[in-house]
Amino acid sequence: MTPDERVIFERRRRGRNIAILLVLIALCALFYFVGMARLLRGG
Amino acid sequence: MSDTAMEPGQGGSAPLPASYDMSEVGDWIALLKPRVMSLVVFSGLVGLLVAPGAGAMQPVLAVTAILCIAVASGAAGAINMWYDRDIDAVMRRTARRPIPAGRIAPGAALAFGVWLSVASVTMMWIATNVAAAVVLALSIAFYVFVYTMWLKRRTPQNIVIGGAAGAFPPVIGWAAVTGDVTLVPIILFAIVFVWTPPHFWSLALWAHDDYERAGVPMLPVTAGARETRRQIVIYSVVLAPLSLMPWIVGFAGLPYAIVAAVLGAAFLWFAVGVLRDNQDEAGRSLTRDAPARACFRFSLYYLFILFAALAIDRLAFSA
Numbered sequence: 001m002t003p004d005e006r007v008i009f010e011r012r013r014r015g016r017n018i019a020i021l022l023v024l025i026a027l028c029a030l031f032y033f034v035g036m037a038r039l040l041r042g043g
Numbered sequence: 044m045s046d047t048a049m050e051p052g053q054g055g056s057a058p059l060p061a062s063y064d065m066s067e068v069g070d071w072i073a074l075l076k077p078r079v080m081s082l083v084v085f086s087g088l089v090g091l092l093v094a095p096g097a098g099a100m101q102p103v104l105a106v107t108a109i110l111c112i113a114v115a116s117g118a119a120g121a122i123n124m125w126y127d128r129d130i131d132a133v134m135r136r137t138a139r140r141p142i143p144a145g146r147i148a149p150g151a152a153l154a155f156g157v158w159l160s161v162a163s164v165t166m167m168w169i170a171t172n173v174a175a176a177v178v179l180a181l182s183i184a185f186y187v188f189v190y191t192m193w194l195k196r197r198t199p200q201n202i203v204i205g206g207a208a209g210a211f212p213p214v215i216g217w218a219a220v221t222g223d224v225t226l227v228p229i230i231l232f233a234i235v236f237v238w239t240p241p242h243f244w245s246l247a248l249w250a251h252d253d254y255e256r257a258g259v260p261m262l263p264v265t266a267g268a269r270e271t272r273r274q275i276v277i278y279s280v281v282l283a284p285l286s287l288m289p290w291i292v293g294f295a296g297l298p299y300a301i302v303a304a305v306l307g308a309a310f311l312w313f314a315v316g317v318l319r320d321n322q323d324e325a326g327r328s329l330t331r332d333a334p335a336r337a338c339f340r341f342s343l344y345y346l347f348i349l350f351a352a353l354a355i356d357r358l359a360f361s362a
Contacts, residue, residue, distance in 0.1 A: 012064075012065060012066065012067050015067060016066070016067075016071075019068045030107060030166075033103045033107075034166075037101040037103040037104050037170075038101075038104070038169075038170075041104075
């Protein structure tokens, strides 16, 4: 792997990690709100 | 892509793993077939909006149900791309997809699709009810096992039977609200089911060479362009009265019926245009399939406008 390829690899890996973090946060929020909605509905 | 050696001048940074992943976030999104997803989400949303009791549904649960339909559609698309990576590689239209282009490993794409499938069905069950989750799971299984693995490479009727997979979303949206499946969602299912063959065969007419090269027995490859044109007209003739069924059974009002009738006539007009295209003796187009391209484009608008009309009719006129 050349230095340029390494830079590209690390940039892409950082992008994927940030995307996974955002998805996990969104999932936590979704579970929270779905749970609250079901509680309020009495389900 | 198994180079682990340090390049000169890289200082003390850690060595790379044995197989490093050069995919971008956009490649993973591409695995979900976002363009297909948009129509699936829209028809699922309409199924949900027109279901009795939709107004009383918690908005968070309604949004979650639509999200689950979107994710399930993407998951099925990812598994489809994993299975079809060999034929995708030889077709011009699909050769740049992430797997044939080598940006995502096949196994990673399969795992991605399976995990998303499980997550979307589970979440649908938690957020709504078991009926919606079962139909969602059925739609994924139908697309993956019946269409992709069984029919697609074996029969020219692949898109006819396999089209059922794309017809499930309005049923799922309906079931998410009501917890059951009655006549109206079955009519919506039937409309998408009958719409799929003329929509897809219009595309297949001009992508004929691609399918032939990949050995996929699409109707234009096995039965020829002339027979495909005839079949497009036949399905369009069936679709026109079928789209009036929501009005006939008393579910939708006259505004919907008028829109459906006009759209049905227009679809038939485009289909006849495909039939009458300037052709050679084998039925191959001499106009670069201009009528088939127009029919394909119109078919997208057709379903969008028809379902939008149904939703507006129910929400604005039948409330």
